[in-house]
Amino acid sequence: MTTDPDVIVVEPAKDEWPEERYSPPPIGLEPHPFMIDEYHAIPVENFELWDGILFGPTVFTRDAVLLALLANAGLRHVVSLVPRERWLEALGEEAT
Numbered sequence: 001m002t003t004d005p006d007v008i009v010v011e012p013a014k015d016e017w018p019e020e021r022y023s024p025p026p027i028g029l030e031p032h033p034f035m036i037d038e039y040h041a042i043p044v045e046n047f048e049l050w051d052g053i054l055f056g057p058t059v060f061t062r063d064a065v066l067l068a069l070l071a072n073a074g075l076r077h078v079v080s081l082v083p084r085e086r087w088l089e090a091l092g093e094e095a096t
Contacts, residue, residue, distance in 0.1 A: 022060075024067040031074035042068050 022043050025032050043064050050056040055065055070078055079087065 022064055024064065025071040027067065027071045027075065029074055029076050031077070032071040034068075034072060 022041065025034065025038050044055060044061055048054070048056050053062075055061040
């Protein structure tokens with residue numbers, strides 16, 4: 001477990017399916033370089049498109065990929081990709 005205050009640790013789901021017990025990598029302000037075991041733990045085998053939805057209808061798979069990308073890119077870079085106004089709009093009243 002990390003002690004860095006700039007790192008968010010996403011707790012794994014506690015359900016009966018093995019893929020739902022996936023433990024995402026830590027998400028920090030700076031990029032998290034993946035070790036090979038972390039890469040292999042990402043529960044995605046193929047990049048798929050189902051009716052216009054990447055990785056199919058399973059929200060778990062999309063979220064697992066998104067968390068891996070957020071961790072690997074670092075939040076500073078991720079936030080820089082979208083205009084501030086869109087982040088504030090997405091946060092709604094929480095941003096005020």
